[in-house]
Amino acid sequence: MKQSRINLFWLIVFGCTLPLGVVLSTHLARRSFERVKLRGQTIRVKGYAEQAIESDRAHWSAEITRRHADRTEAYNRLRADREKLLRFLNEKGFDHNDVSMAPVQIGELIRRDEKGNRTNEIEYYKVSQRFSIASNDVRKVAGVARDAAGLISEGINLEADSPQYLYTGMNDLKLEMLGRATMNARDRADRLVSASDNTLGTLRSASQGVFQITPAYSNEVSNSGYNDTRSIDKKIRAVVTMEYEIR
Numbered sequence: 227m228k229q230s231r232i233n234l235f236w237l238i239v240f241g242c243t244l245p246l247g248v249v250l251s252t253h254l255a256r257r258s259f260e261r262v263k264l265r266g267q268t269i270r271v272k273g274y275a276e277q278a279i280e281s282d283r284a285h286w287s288a289e290i291t292r293r294h295a296d297r298t299e300a301y302n303r304l305r306a307d308r309e310k311l312l313r314f315l316n317e318k319g320f321d322h323n324d325v326s327m328a329p330v331q332i333g334e335l336i337r338r339d340e341k342g343n344r345t346n347e348i349e350y351y352k353v354s355q356r357f358s359i360a361s362n363d364v365r366k367v368a369g370v371a372r373d374a375a376g377l378i379s380e381g382i383n384l385e386a387d388s389p390q391y392l393y394t395g396m397n398d399l400k401l402e403m404l405g406r407a408t409m410n411a412r413d414r415a416d417r418l419v420s421a422s423d424n425t426l427g428t429l430r431s432a433s434q435g436v437f438q439i440t441p442a443y444s445n446e447v448s449n450s451g452y453n454d455t456r457s458i459d460k461k462i463r464a465v466v467t468m469e470y471e472i473r
Contacts, residue, residue, distance in 0.1 A: 267472050268430055268472060269426075269469070269470055269472055270467065270468070271411050271414045271415045271468055271470075272411060272468075273407040273408055273409070273411025273414065273465070273466045273467075273468060274463065274464070275403040275410060275464045276462070276464075277399070277403060277461070277462055279393050279459075279462055280364075280393075280458060280460070281364050281391035281393050281458045281459075281460065282392075282395070283360070283392040283393070284360065284362075284363075284364040284367035284368065284389055284390065284391050284392070284458075285358065285360045285367075285389065286358065286359055286371045286386070286389040286390070287356060287357065287359075287386075288356070288357060288358075288374065288384055288386035289355065289357075290304060290308060290311060290355055291304075291352065291354040292304040292352075292353050292383065293335075293350045293351065294351060295348070295350050295351070297332065297351040300351045300352070300353045301330070304330065304353045304354070304355060307381075307382045307383075308327075308355065310377065310380055310382060311357070311382065311384075312325065314376075315359065315370065318366065318369065318373070319363075319366055320359055320366075320370070325357055325358075325359055326357060326358045326360075327356075327357045328355060328356040328357065332352070333351070333353075334348050334350075335348070335349045335350050336348060337349040364458055368389060368391075371386065371388070371389040388456060390455040390456075392455060393439075393460065396462075399462065400437060400462075403437075403462065404466060406464070407465060407466045408468065411467070412426075412470075415468065415470050419470075419472055424472050426470045426471070426472065426473070427472060427473040428470070428471050429468065430469040430470060431468070432466060432468050432469070433466065433467045434464075434465075435465030435466060436450060437463065437464055438463040438465075439453045439462050440452055440454050440461050440463070441454050441457040441459070442457065442459040442461050443461075
């Protein structure tokens with residue numbers, strides 16, 4: 227009787243632990259299968275790097291124009307406007323050597339009759355001249371472009387372009403940011419793979435995405451790359467795509 231009770235006890239213990247053993251072995255088998263399944267496959271991730279930059283070079287250009295029925299008078303008036311313009315730039319800290327002046331352009335507007343047909347009469351001559359300034363003093367160029375509208379009140383016909391703000395160290399910065407973006411991609415891939423009890427293997431492929439240079443607080447992007455030249459303060463973003471083997 228005593229031996230029967232002992233056998234019954236172990237039978238009960240075995241019956242209770244059997245389901246637990248089945249669950250545990252199933253879990254271990256599944257984890258082992260997952261590891262085997264992942265090995266030899268690859269993981270593709272994107273890496274990012276961002277940095278704020280400040281433009282260190284500025285360009286600004288504009289054109290002055292005069293129209294008159296007499297060509298000589300049109301040119302004389304243009305010359306007077308040019309002197310006013312150069313005085314304005316000098317007051318802003320730019321001497322004549324800082325200003326690039328293009329050759330004077332002369333055009334003619336032919337009069338048309340009441341039917342819209344061209345005649346042999348010249349209605350007026352149009353003379354124009356473009357000028358530009360470039361400087362590493364970005365703020366000074368920005369100030370000139372902003373205040374140039376005051377020349378219009380002096381009777382000068384001025385058509386100004388928007389100033390362009392550039393960063394001259396972009397090539398070196400791009401190389402640095404590619405390295406940082408690559409490290410970011412490696413870290414992302416490592417975190418993802420290590421969560422499944424695997425490790426990263428060799429690098430299978432790597433590709434560089436487009437660089438986005440946007441205003442400092444903008445989220446503008448373009449598939450072909452965005453290159454902002456309107457803002458002094460900018461943000462540059464580099465993207466890379468990396469593919470690693472899983473082992």
